[in-house]
Amino acid sequence: MIERISGTRRTWCTVMKALCYLSLILVTALTAFMILYVLFRGVPHITPQLLFTKPSTLRHTIGILPDILNTIYIVIATLVVVLPIGVGAAIYLNEYATNRKIVELIEFAAETLSGIPSIIYGLVGMLVFVQFCSLGTSLMAGALTLVIMNLPTIMRTTQESLKTVPESYREGAFALGAGKWRVIRTVVLPTCVNGIVTGCILSIGRILSESAALLFTAGFAHNINGFIDGLGSAGATLTVALYVYASERGEFDIAFAIASILMVLTVIINLLTGYMGRLMKRRNGQ
Amino acid sequence: MTIIETKDLDLWYGSMQALKKINLSMEEKSITALIGPSGCGKSTFLRTLNRMNDLVPGVRIEGQVIYNGEDIFSPKVDVNGLRYEVGMVFQKPNPFMMSIYDNIAYGPRTHGIKSKVKLDEIVEKALVDASLFDEVKDRLRKSALGLSGGQQQRLCIARALAVQPKVLLMDEPTSALDPISTAKIEELAMSLCDRYTIIIVTHNMQQALRIAHKTAFFLLGEVIEYDTTERIFSNPSDSRTEDYVTGRFG
Amino acid sequence: MNLREFIDQKGYRHNPRRLMEDIIHMVFLILGLVAVGSVLVITVYLVISGLPAIFRIGPVEFLFGTRWASTAAEPEFGILPFILTSIYGTAGAIIIGVPIGFFAAVYLAKMAPKKVRDAMELCIGVLAGIPSVVYGLVGMTILVPGIRILFGVPDGATLLAAIIVLAVMILPSVINVSLTSLQAVPREYEEASLALGATDIETYFRVTVPAAKSGIFTAIVLGIGRAIGEAMAIMMVAGNVANMPSIFKSVRFLTTAVASEMSYSSGLQREALFSIALVLFLFIMIINAILNVLKTGGERR
Numbered sequence: 129m130i131e132r133i134s135g136t137r138r139t140w141c142t143v144m145k146a147l148c149y150l151s152l153i154l155v156t157a158l159t160a161f162m163i164l165y166v167l168f169r170g171v172p173h174i175t176p177q178l179l180f181t182k183p184s185t186l187r188h189t190i191g192i193l194p195d196i197l198n199t200i201y202i203v204i205a206t207l208v209v210v211l212p213i214g215v216g217a218a219i220y221l222n223e224y225a226t227n228r229k230i231v232e233l234i235e236f237a238a239e240t241l242s243g244i245p246s247i248i249y250g251l252v253g254m255l256v257f258v259q260f261c262s263l264g265t266s267l268m269a270g271a272l273t274l275v276i277m278n279l280p281t282i283m284r285t286t287q288e289s290l291k292t293v294p295e296s297y298r299e300g301a302f303a304l305g306a307g308k309w310r311v312i313r314t315v316v317l318p319t320c321v322n323g324i325v326t327g328c329i330l331s332i333g334r335i336l337s338e339s340a341a342l343l344f345t346a347g348f349a350h351n352i353n354g355f356i357d358g359l360g361s362a363g364a365t366l367t368v369a370l371y372v373y374a375s376e377r378g379e380f381d382i383a384f385a386i387a388s389i390l391m392v393l394t395v396i397i398n399l400l401t402g403y404m405g406r407l408m409k410r411r412n413g414q
Numbered sequence: 415m416t417i418i419e420t421k422d423l424d425l426w427y428g429s430m431q432a433l434k435k436i437n438l439s440m441e442e443k444s445i446t447a448l449i450g451p452s453g454c455g456k457s458t459f460l461r462t463l464n465r466m467n468d469l470v471p472g473v474r475i476e477g478q479v480i481y482n483g484e485d486i487f488s489p490k491v492d493v494n495g496l497r498y499e500v501g502m503v504f505q506k507p508n509p510f511m512m513s514i515y516d517n518i519a520y521g522p523r524t525h526g527i528k529s530k531v532k533l534d535e536i537v538e539k540a541l542v543d544a545s546l547f548d549e550v551k552d553r554l555r556k557s558a559l560g561l562s563g564g565q566q567q568r569l570c571i572a573r574a575l576a577v578q579p580k581v582l583l584m585d586e587p588t589s590a591l592d593p594i595s596t597a598k599i600e601e602l603a604m605s606l607c608d609r610y611t612i613i614i615v616t617h618n619m620q621q622a623l624r625i626a627h628k629t630a631f632f633l634l635g636e637v638i639e640y641d642t643t644e645r646i647f648s649n650p651s652d653s654r655t656e657d658y659v660t661g662r663f664g
Numbered sequence: 665m666n667l668r669e670f671i672d673q674k675g676y677r678h679n680p681r682r683l684m685e686d687i688i689h690m691v692f693l694i695l696g697l698v699a700v701g702s703v704l705v706i707t708v709y710l711v712i713s714g715l716p717a718i719f720r721i722g723p724v725e726f727l728f729g730t731r732w733a734s735t736a737a738e739p740e741f742g743i744l745p746f747i748l749t750s751i752y753g754t755a756g757a758i759i760i761g762v763p764i765g766f767f768a769a770v771y772l773a774k775m776a777p778k779k780v781r782d783a784m785e786l787c788i789g790v791l792a793g794i795p796s797v798v799y800g801l802v803g804m805t806i807l808v809p810g811i812r813i814l815f816g817v818p819d820g821a822t823l824l825a826a827i828i829v830l831a832v833m834i835l836p837s838v839i840n841v842s843l844t845s846l847q848a849v850p851r852e853y854e855e856a857s858l859a860l861g862a863t864d865i866e867t868y869f870r871v872t873v874p875a876a877k878s879g880i881f882t883a884i885v886l887g888i889g890r891a892i893g894e895a896m897a898i899m900m901v902a903g904n905v906a907n908m909p910s911i912f913k914s915v916r917f918l919t920t921a922v923a924s925e926m927s928y929s930s931g932l933q934r935e936a937l938f939s940i941a942l943v944l945f946l947f948i949m950i951i952n953a954i955l956n957v958l959k960t961g962g963e964r965r
Contacts, residue, residue: 226471294508296504296506296508297508297510297511298469299466299469299502299504299508300504300508300509300510300570300573301510301520301524302466302469302497303464303466303497303501303502303504303574304497304498304501304520304521304524304573304574304577305494305495305496305497305498305521305524305525305577306494306520306521306524307494310524314520315510318511318512319511
């Protein structure tokens with residue numbers, strides 16, 4: 129005869145199972161609530177005037193066009209600088225490095241960088257780029273600060289996809305008499321484009337959501353500039369503008385409008401990275 | 415005429431000696447088979463001939479490999495130039511993630527050939543030589559990964575032929591293939607040996623018997639016996655060779 | 665060794681391509697060292713700009729002083745309120761966030777159907793990707809008034825509000841890291857337990873979870889790191905007053921102390937802000953060190 133499990137054991141199991149379900153429901157509800165609440169309060173205030181004008185004190189209107197442009201500029205400037213450095217560093221670690229000590233040092237540094245809070249990046253960015261390099265409070269100083277912040281992300285994703293390039297590809301190319309650099313450029317890198325793109329998407333997400341590191345480096349001006357002039361002058365990204373409007377000016381409608389734009393972008397970025405992940409898995413399974 | 419000759423070749427992986435005093439000389443325009451149980455050093459030896467072992471960390475080599483009268487380890491030798499003349503085909507087909515055309519044009523492009531007309535010519539000739547042309551001529555721009563395993567391996571042979579090497583090293587080229595594809599590759603090797611020197615590592619003794627002019631038997635990093643294939647299989651002078659070719663171990 | 669000998673030894677004379685390859689190798693080495701250089705620059709700058717004020721104020725008065733009045737006529741620079749607030753706030757966030765994240769991770773790793781797991785992956789990704797100012801904004805408009813009404817305090821911008829926001833913000837990393845380590849537990853462990861007559865729930869909590877405990881511990885430490893480094897969200901909900909911490913008082917964290925005064929600071933006050941950043945940096949480095957020990961310990965096992 130099979131003995132039935134005791135009552136206390138059964139209760140314990142039920143409680144633990146309930147806690148699991150409860151936690152999951154809580155997390156789901158929280159996410160759903162955040163998205164819906166922000167959209168509900170923000171979307172009605174997204175007007176053409178908001179999107180396509182700059183703020184005017186004379187007419188008492190607020191527009192976020194400058195902030196949108198600044199965000200685009202800073203994303204481009206950051207990626208342009210961080211991509212070669214991060215991909216290059218990953219290539220060094222995976223393809224060139226033979227000395228264990230140097231590899232460990234670089235990996236330790238990258239891990240340390242990814243643990244440093246953004247407010248510290250903001251401070252050091254201010255000291256190094258704004259003051260020491262005398263870039264002034266400018267989008268360029270902000271972008272360079274973000275470069276250091278995003279370096280570990282690009283390095284990690286690139287390195288991960290470099291590791292999935294089969295050794296036989298490299299051997300095949302070497303056996304045809306190709307030099308190391310040619311092998312990397314023509315055979316290895318094209319195979320891991322997906323990983324690099326994933327790194328870019330993740331970085332864009334981080335740049336979009338960053339505020340603390342930008343407050344003291346890129347400032348919070350709302351002027352419309354071209355790309356080159358824009359990089360040289362101070363400017364708020366969408367996220368910084370949200371903070372300024374909510375915290376310092378009490379313009380909650382504007383803040384929620386910006387928040388709903390950011391929220392939609394966050395969801396899109398997550399869908400994209402999920403898609404890239406599946407794409408890579410399918411390819412590696414082949 | 416001898417094209418490759420090794421003199422007292424020793425090779426270590428770290429502290430493990432994988433090759434011991436190898437002295438072999440390979441004839442031009444012939445097929446030489448290297449046989450022996452796995453781990454005997456035959457693949458290591460093959461990979462030394464075009465210095466692919468340079469890519470493995472912790473490898474130390476002593477002795478000489480004379481190719482066309484020159485020691486390939488001399489500092490004057492450009493390792494990429496050496497691999498240009500001593501091509502290689504691997505155990506598992508390894509086409510690049512490119513079109514069939516680009517795969518074959520990779521070698522010539524690496525060595526500076528840019529002219530479209532010239533490349534077309536080279537690609538066609540390499541595919542014809544590898545008896546693959548008729549099967550792929552309508553889809554040269556399609557990905558090479560869409561080919562079957564046997565076709566992929568012949569593509570890799572065509573890719574190696576496209577740089578017009580003098581020597582072609584084959585590292586168990588048929589071990590991942592079905593019998594029909596294997597037969598095609600063997601046929602191909604035999605048709606190529608009037609123009610190329612082929613050195614092939616194989617697990618399959620029948621294969622060595624079918625295609626090789628000379629055969630070397632490796633055991634524990636040493637060459638036990640090196641002779642014409644006929645003698646190795648019918649009348650070997652060493653009892654260990656006899657034990658191996660008659661299937662008593664391996 | 666002179667240049668000519670060097671060139672001969674490297675074989676550059678016969679192979680100009682080898683020189684090219686070596687130059688490219690150097691370029692990649694330099695790119696690899698950018699990360700190392702950045703860590704050095706950050707450390708050096710923080711130490712150089714943070715230490716002087718600590719010694720001017722006096723290390724004891726600075727670290728253990730309970731009053732921060734940087735703009736008073738007789739300024740005082742005691743950062744104990746900030747340190748304690750950061751510790752209490754982080755501890756509170758861990759106490760609330762970790763159990764929720766842990767149980768959710770157990771569910772996702774062991775009980776969830778594949779569809780639910782995929783959907784939750786997106787959910788957690790979104791939660792992790794929401795900018796901290798958006799958390800701050802939602803906290804400002806819901807939590808702060810909510811706490812004021814619910815607990816009858818004059819101002820809802822309190823340590824409690826900050827703790828709740830932080831607890832939500834650390835959820836994604838706690839869930840993701842625990843999930844990975846739970847999934848890494850070999851199926852044989854569980855089968856052994858099931859074969860002895862344990863129920864599946866008992867197996868998950870008595871066998872799988874203990875086997876994954878170093879990963880779960882890593883998740884907690886990572887959560888601590890996230891919480892202690894967060895600035896903007898809690899700046900918007902914690903009221904920003906330099907009180908000694910208490911659950912219903914407005915408080916200021918190490919991070920928000922730096923952020924809130926930086927734009928108008930000068931002189932010793934400004935230097936003291938850098939000193940606060942240095943203290944924060946030390947906290948983070950300690951957490952990094954613990955993470956590293958956990959990681960190498962996990963690898964060895």
